[in-house]
Amino acid sequence: MHETIDLIAHSAMRDLLAITRKTGQPTTIALLDTVPMEHVQEIEITEEHITVTYNQKTTFKYNVNEISHKEWSYKYNEDPEFVKAIGAVIELARKHLRDVPDNIACPPGCAECCSGYEPFVSRADVQRIADHFKMSYEETLAEYVVARDSADGFVVGYLRKVEDDIASQCVFLKGNTSGRHYCGIYDARPHDCGAFTPIGCEDVDASLRHDRKFEPGSPFKPKPRPTTAKRKLRR
Ligand code: SF4
Ligand code: SF4
Incomplete structure (x- = not known):
């Protein structure tokens, strides 16, 4: 999981530098959200995007709770390195799916x-x-x-x-x-x-x-x- 997140951060950094090279527009590290993704709430993977919701903060108020969260959405399907990493994660999930036995009840009489x-x-x-x-x-x-x-x-x-x-x-x-x-x-x-x-x-x-x-x-x-x-x- 952490490796995946690091990969997103490195990739975003590369994108930023590429924009600078291509457009000449000044881009700085301050434009990147470099707050560590310590509390990942949700990772959604679609065919094209990976969206990480992290560091969610809920402020409890009298009649309505305010939820602020940071979200990192990344389009990865043109990034071979990333596609490979996602493929490994999906393969791992498939493996564990196969690990689950068909009959998950305890064998009768086992105690x-x-x-x-x-x-x-x-x-x-x-x-x-x-x-x-x-x-x-x-x-x-x-x-x-x-x-x-x-x-x-x-x-x-x-x-x-x-x-x-x-x-x-x-x-x-x-x-x-x-x-x-x-x-x-x-x-x-x-x-x-x-x-x-x-x-x-x-x-x-x-x-x-x-x-x-x-x-x-x-x-x-x-x-x-x-x-x-x-x-x-x-x-
Ligand atoms: S040890 Fe307990 S939990 Fe494990 S299979 Fe036997 S009865 Fe089920
Ligand atoms: S530990 Fe005791 S109470 Fe719990 S399922 Fe086994 S025999 Fe029953």
Whole structure:
């Protein structure tokens, strides 16, 4: 990306010098916008032009926001060097398009990520799991979450593991072997788990097939909790 942008700048400089040579009209470096393109917002490539929108600044006002931005539009189709660079970018994009597998779902039964990661949970996640188990928020937090407040208060902790080790499996993971794993609280699982994507996943169990029907087993059931009377007796 940066190489592409540098190429635009060098090319614009050459154009400026060419105008001076051709017309005798004085052109100076001050005519060039030499502010570094630090914050590129958008790059649009058409058959003839590349337009870079960069360093956008939004001024928040009472009833209307003022957006000022700088835009560099460059006609490149007569510039072999540039066409070659754009061709390389397009080829790279095509390559990555080919890299994306046809079936981007996880292979059924794979759950390598349910060990080795600690899904963070928000209050809403804990409440959803609590409602799922018909437990209170506090009980769910104490039983299934390692509490760890975040600075903004959004994350309240992460899901417990079977053992106190990041490589251990999530307390809700069911199925005892790869190919048979399934989430025991699937409909109530944390947002972090639902948002996890297999794209680029390096932990996938590649030996598993996509083309088979997968029947998850029984859901995770919380351990029976002592009744109120028993809880009183324990005190
Ligand atoms: S809640 Fe379910 S999906 Fe999330 S880590 Fe645990 S077993 Fe895996
Ligand atoms: S493919 Fe990756 S993301 Fe999907 S279940 Fe397996 S380890 Fe998790």
